Amino acid sequence: MDVTPILDGLNDAQRQAVTAAAEPMLVLAGAGSGKTRVLVHRIAWLIEVERVSPLGILAVTFTNKASAEMRARIETLLNMPVGNLWVGTFHGLAHRLLRRHYQEAQLPQGFQIIDSDDQLRIIKRMIKGLELDETAWVPREVQYFINAQKDEGRRAANMDDRGDYSRAQMIKLYQSYQDICERSGLVDFAELLLRAHELWLKNPDILGHYQRRFQHVLVDEFQDTNTIQYAWLRVLTGKTGIPFAVGDDDQSIYGWRGARGENMQRLQTDFPGISLIKLEQNYRSTANILNAANAVIDNNAGRLGKKLWTDDNEGDPIRIYNAYNERDEAEFITARIQDWVAQGNARADIAILYRSNAQSRVFEEAFFQNSVPYRVYGGLRFFERAEIKDAMGYLRLIQNRDDDASFERIINLPTRGIGAATITIIRDCARANATPMWHAALSSAGGQLSARAANAVQTFLALIEKIDEDTQGLDLHEQVNRTINQSGLIAHYKKEKGERGEARIENLDELVTAAEGFEPDDAELELPPLMAFLAHAALEAGDDQADKWEDCVQMMTLHSAKGLEFPLVFMAGVEEGLFPHKRSINDPSGLEEERRLCYVGITRAMQQLYISHAEQRRMWGSETYAQASRFINEIPAELVEDIRPKIAVSPPAFNSSNRQAVRRPNAATRSDAPIKLGQRVSHAKFGEGVVMNYEGAGPHARVQVNFEYEGMKWLVMSYAKLELL
DNA sequence: AATATCTTGCAGTCG
DNA sequence: GCAAGATATT
Numbered sequence: 069m070d071v072t073p074i075l076d077g078l079n080d081a082q083r084q085a086v087t088a089a090a091e092p093m094l095v096l097a098g099a100g101s102g103k104t105r106v107l108v109h110r111i112a113w114l115i116e117v118e119r120v121s122p123l124g125i126l127a128v129t130f131t132n133k134a135s136a137e138m139r140a141r142i143e144t145l146l147n148m149p150v151g152n153l154w155v156g157t158f159h160g161l162a163h164r165l166l167r168r169h170y171q172e173a174q175l176p177q178g179f180q181i182i183d184s185d186d187q188l189r190i191i192k193r194m195i196k197g198l199e200l201d202e203t204a205w206v207p208r209e210v211q212y213f214i215n216a217q218k219d220e221g222r223r224a225a226n227m228d229d230r231g232d233y234s235r236a237q238m239i240k241l242y243q244s245y246q247d248i249c250e251r252s253g254l255v256d257f258a259e260l261l262l263r264a265h266e267l268w269l270k271n272p273d274i275l276g277h278y279q280r281r282f283q284h285v286l287v288d289e290f291q292d293t294n295t296i297q298y299a300w301l302r303v304l305t306g307k308t309g310i311p312f313a314v315g316d317d318d319q320s321i322y323g324w325r326g327a328r329g330e331n332m333q334r335l336q337t338d339f340p341g342i343s344l345i346k347l348e349q350n351y352r353s354t355a356n357i358l359n360a361a362n363a364v365i366d367n368n369a370g371r372l373g374k375k376l377w378t379d380d381n382e383g384d385p386i387r388i389y390n391a392y393n394e395r396d397e398a399e400f401i402t403a404r405i406q407d408w409v410a411q412g413n414a415r416a417d418i419a420i421l422y423r424s425n426a427q428s429r430v431f432e433e434a435f436f437q438n439s440v441p442y443r444v445y446g447g448l449r450f451f452e453r454a455e456i457k458d459a460m461g462y463l464r465l466i467q468n469r470d471d472d473a474s475f476e477r478i479i480n481l482p483t484r485g486i487g488a489a490t491i492t493i494i495r496d497c498a499r500a501n502a503t504p505m506w507h508a509a510l511s512s513a514g515g516q517l518s519a520r521a522a523n524a525v526q527t528f529l530a531l532i533e534k535i536d537e538d539t540q541g542l543d544l545h546e547q548v549n550r551t552i553n554q555s556g557l558i559a560h561y562k563k564e565k566g567e568r569g570e571a572r573i574e575n576l577d578e579l580v581t582a583a584e585g586f587e588p589d590d591a592e593l594e595l596p597p598l599m600a601f602l603a604h605a606a607l608e609a610g611d612d613q614a615d616k617w618e619d620c621v622q623m624m625t626l627h628s629a630k631g632l633e634f635p636l637v638f639m640a641g642v643e644e645g646l647f648p649h650k651r652s653i654n655d656p657s658g659l660e661e662e663r664r665l666c667y668v669g670i671t672r673a674m675q676q677l678y679i680s681h682a683e684q685r686r687m688w689g690s691e692t693y694a695q696a697s698r699f700i701n702e703i704p705a706e707l708v709e710d711i712r713p714k715i716a717v718s719p720p721a722f723n724s725s726n727r728q729a730v731r732r733p734n735a736a737t738r739s740d741a742p743i744k745l746g747q748r749v750s751h752a753k754f755g756e757g758v759v760m761n762y763e764g765a766g767p768h769a770r771v772q773v774n775f776e777y778e779g780m781k782w783l784v785m786s787y788a789k790l791e792l793l
Numbered sequence: 794a795a796t797a798t799c800t801t802g803c804a805g806t807c808g
Numbered sequence: 809g810c811a812a813g814a815t816a817t818t
Contacts, residue, residue, distance in 0.1 A: 131808075159808050183808080257808050325807065426804050429809090446807085454811095480794095487794050607808065627806045649805060665806085688803070689809045 073145065074112050078105075085345045086110045090118065090284070092339040094332065095314040098376040099361070099671035100352030100633065103314050104134075107288055108141045110312060111153070114284055115146060122153035126282040128301070129157055130289050132608050134631060138288070151590055154282075158297050159257060159607055162264035164591040166255070167603075169274055173267045176253040178468040178599065181606035185452060186473050187211060187256050190248055191241075193476065197495060198244065205241065214242045218258035219326030221265065221296045251504055252472040258296075265300045279306045289631075290315030290335070294326035302338060311339065317372045318365050321627060321665045323657070332372065350376045350671075352633050354383025357677050360703045361670040367702055368660045376671075385709040388700060389680040392746055392760055394427075394641070397682045398434035400711075401638050404678065405440060405621060408636055415441060419634040420623045421669050423647040426687075427640060428623050441620035446628050449609040450582075455561060455572040459579055460605060462555045463548065466536045467598055470504035479509075482560035485524040493517060494525070531555070544597040545584035552576050626669045637673035642666075643681045643694035666699040679703075683774075684760050693780070748793040749773060754781065756793065 075083055082102055085095050086109045097103035111127060114120040129135040139155045154161065163181065166173050182190070191214075192207045217227070224243035229236035249255065255263065268275040285305055287293070290313040293301070305311050313335055320329035328334075336342055350358055358378050365371070391397035401420065409415055420431055425447045435442045450456060458481055461474040469475075476495075480486040497513035498505040508514075509529055512522040535554050539547040552558055561572040583601060592600035622634065626647075641647060647666070652658030670677060681696045747759045757775035771790070774780050783790070 157808070260808090322807075324805075424805055483795065485794070489794090609808080625806060651805070686809090 071113075071117055074109055074116060078102075078109065079349055081345055081347050081349070082106050082109075085347070086113050087117075088343060088345075090310050092310055092335075092342040093312045093345065094290075094335055094342050095312075095345050095347060096332075096372055096374055097314050097316055097347040098350060098374055099316065099319060099668070100350040101347035101376065102351060103316070103347065104138065104141070104288065104631070106347065107286055107312075107314055108138060108145060111142050111286065112145045115150070120284060122150045124281060125153055125284045125286070126161075126304075127153070127155040127286045128161065128288065129155070130292050131631070132157055132160070134288060135160070156591065157607075158293075158300070159260050160591065162260040162300075163603060163607065165264045165267060166260065167591075167595060169267055169271070172271045172274060173263050175255065175263070176468070176470070179253045179255050180464050180468055180471055180474075181260065181603055182249075182254050182256050182473060183452070183606055183609065184211070184257070185457075186254075189477075190254075190473055191245060193495075194241070194244055194248060197499065198241075205237070210238065210241050210245075213238050214245055215256075215258045216326060217242060218256075218262050219294045219296055221262060221299055247502075248472065251470065251502065253468050253470045254473060261296045261300065265296055265303065268300075268303050275303065275306075278304060279309060282309060284310050284312065286312040286314075288314055289319075291317050291320040291329045291332055292322045292327045293331045294322075294328055296326075298328065298331045298334065311335065311342075318368075318374075318664055319630060319668050321630065321661060321668060323661050346374050348374050348376055350378045350380075352674050353378065353671060354380050354675060356383050356385055356707045357670060357673050360386050360677070360707050361667050363704050363707075364663060364670065364699055364702045365667040368663055384676050386703060386707050387676070387678045387709050387711055388696075389678060389711045390696065391680055391682040393684040394430045394682050394686060395434070397640055397680050398430045400680065401431070401640065401678070402434045402438050402440060404638075406438070413635070415619045415621045417635040418621045418638070419629060419632070419636070419672060420621065420638045420640055421626050421629050421672065422623075422640045423626060423649060423665075425625055431623060431640070435621065441618060442623055443618075443620045445622065445624035450575070450578070451605040451609045453572075453575055455557070455575055456579055458557055459548070459552050459555070459576060460602065462532070462535065462551050462557070463598060464602055465506075465532055466539070466551065467602060469506040469532075472498070472505045475505045475509075478555070479525075479528055482556045484528060484556075486521065486528065490517060490521040490525065493521075544586060544601060545580050547598060548583040548601075549580045552579070626665050629672050630668050633672055633674055635673075635675045636678075637669070637676070638678045638680065639666075639669045640680050641682065641685070642679050642697040642700055643685070644697055645692075645694050646685070647697055647699070663699065666697075691780075749790040750793055751775070751783070751788060751790055757781075 075086070078086060082105065085093065085106050095103070095106060097106065107127070111125060114125060115122055127135070127138060129138060135155050135157055139150070139153070142153070142155075143149055156164070166175060166179070170177055170179065188207055188211050191211050195202055195205050195207060195210065217224070224239050224246060227239045229239055249259070268278070282304060285301060287301065301311065313332075315332055317329050317332055320327060323329070336344070353361070355378055358376055362376060389397070389400055391400060405415070405418055408418060422428065428444050428447060432442065432444065451460070458478060461478040464471050464474040465478065476491065479491060493513045493516050494505050494508050497516065498508035501508065506529070509525050512525060517525060531554070535551055538554065539550050542550065558573060558576060561569045561576070563569070564572065586601055586604065588595070588597070588600040588604070592604060595603070626639075645653070648659055648662035652662050679700060681694070681700065683693060685692050685694065748756060749759060750756050751773070754773070754775045755777055757773040760772045760774050760780065771783055771788070772780060773783060773790070
């Protein structure tokens with residue numbers, strides 16, 4: 069047996085983990101230490117050397133991307149397809165189990181998965197239907213409450229209100245929401261996991277089957293598991309299963325969705341003899357980048373303790389850019405990207421990382437203007453677009469008439485004479501009889517509808533039946549195509565004026581193309597095509613729609629960057645209030661999670677890292693002002709090179725940073741405006757200040773100046789008589 | 794009931 | 809600065 073390809077190029081710690089005996093193992097793997105590599109090689113080792121059947125191995129990841137990549141790497145390494153090896157996300161695997169055992173899980177065969185947007189809509193309608201005050205019972209908070217309970221494995225029926233009225237009401241809402249889902253055959257993301265767990269607990273025979281089958285359970289990003297995911301894994305491994313968990317407590321950034329970094333410690337208590345291996349050698353970043361990351365994360369308490377090191381040389385300093393505003397920041401980054409590309413490097417090697425999706429906008433504008441190809445990850449994804457959801461609403465109703473969420477979404481879209489009043493009657497009737505709305509509509513809400521309304525409703529029902537009938541037996545894409553046409557959605561959006569309508573039609577066309585190119589993965593192969601397609605849409609949301617092959621700059625949030633690496637990284641908007649986010653700033657554990665997020669960001673960079681922050685930023689249509697993030701100050705000064713485009717000789721007084729500025733005469737050149745951003749000026753009354761912004765040109769131009777003592781003011785040039793300093 | 798116009802809330806991160 | 813929801817208008 070030649071094991072060379074499996075062991076080649078592994079360091080001691082990695083090889084130890086890969087070749088370990090069949091016993092529980094926890095691998096504490098720092099960023100860039102070859103975490104995925106160890107997992108992939110471990111699986112290859114089990115199959116090739118230990119002669120474990122691929123059937124006996126379960127590999128769990130968090131993202132679809134990670135599981136696709138893992139399978140691909142395993143197959144490359146083994147040089148053969150391993151279709152019977154289960155690799156998937158927690159949600160994907162739970163879904164697969166629930167489809168296989170829908171009866172034991174007490175789900176209808178055609179159950180549908182809803183995303184958080186659908187969930188929120190259901191909750192909103194429910195609150196309205198119960199005639200509760202929406203300001204007292206905020207839909208978002210109710211949603212958060214419900215999901216948090218599910219993440220912890222709690223059902224409304226088993227919850228104690230602790231004599232607290234508001235808690236009691238929340239529990240009632242949780243129950244009521246659950247009733248709606250049951251009636252409609254809908255399952256939300258958290259429900260997938262909870263149901264899959266309950267499926268095993270309630271059906272020892274099914275559990276026994278999977279326990280016998282999956283002797284080896286490998287988990288990536290273990291620090292991100294939440295309570296229910298941990299419980300699910302724990303139940304599966306039982307007394308004989310062998311967990312192989314890989315994680316990094318310093319990269320635990322999903323606390324807000326219930327992740328428990330403590331699960332790493334818990335695994336050690338649950339499996340007392342578990343082996344612990346630390347991977348501390350980083351193969352990704354320069355020493356400067358790594359040292360910066362280590363210095364930042366060192367400010368967190370209660371870490372499992374590991375120190376990343378590298379053989380790599382120091383590399384370039386971390387470059388900090390202090391921008392005037394977000395446009396300046398974007399222009400600076402655009403210029404640096406153009407330099408990088410001019411030196412013969414690839415755009416695809418560049419990532420712009422930011423804290424929130426909304427920040428992508430400014431960059432998109434700047435890149436568009438400068439013809440820089442880019443790709444934005446996340447944000448509004450394909451299957452989350454309104455028109456796509458409308459089309460999916462029809463498809464879902466065809467698949468499952470009980471789906472109230474879809475029913476309400478499309479009953480009057482396009483408008484067909486069914487107004488709010490009619491829908492309310494149907495909804496109330498459905499609730500009174502605890503039936504799906506489709507059923508209530510069939511009887512025209514027990515005859516409560518006016519003749520005209522009843523007629524319109526029956527026409528709608530007939531339309532759905534007709535589409536169902538007409539599309540029976542057609543290929544999936546033809547089914548989708550017929551549906552969007554017969555539903556009248558295409559005609560409806562054609563009437564919508566402007567580019568908006570056109571874009572929507574294009575997206576609907578793209579939906580047909582997506583259906584045409586849809587290849588169910590092996591779990592989905594077991595399902596009818598339409599059902600597989602709908603489930604796929606809910607679980608994947610269309611992340612990888614864009615052209616991967618084009619050489620373009622990659623833009624994404626810090627969260628979605630985890631697991632990736634780029635030669636050149638820009639971290640933008642690193643400001644107090646934005647990063648760390650203002651909602652976490654006063655909460656010590658929240659702040660530590662932000663810091664871990666910063667650690668994740670820094671460690672994405674291989675060769676060069678730029679961190680930028682803007683003094684002024686337009687948010688929700690108005691200006692905000694912020695200081696450089698505390699995280700920037702946590703990076704040792706000797707690793708840093710400050711870049712300031714200020715021509716000003718005297719240092720700006722309002723800037724708290726005390727680093728030495730590096731002069732860059734060219735960076736500030738901004739068109740031929742008489743006044744430059746960052747220009748120091750003096751005003752007879754207000755004293756000295758710095759130009760932060762301007763509008764227009766000539767004598768009518770207005771400039772915004774940040775005065776040392778008077779603060780921010782807008783001035784008209786022709787009156788202000790500013791003296792340039 | 795449909796459409797036009799105004800107001801409000803939003804955007805913190807994901808499957 | 810935008811989209812969904814509320815309100816006004818037809």
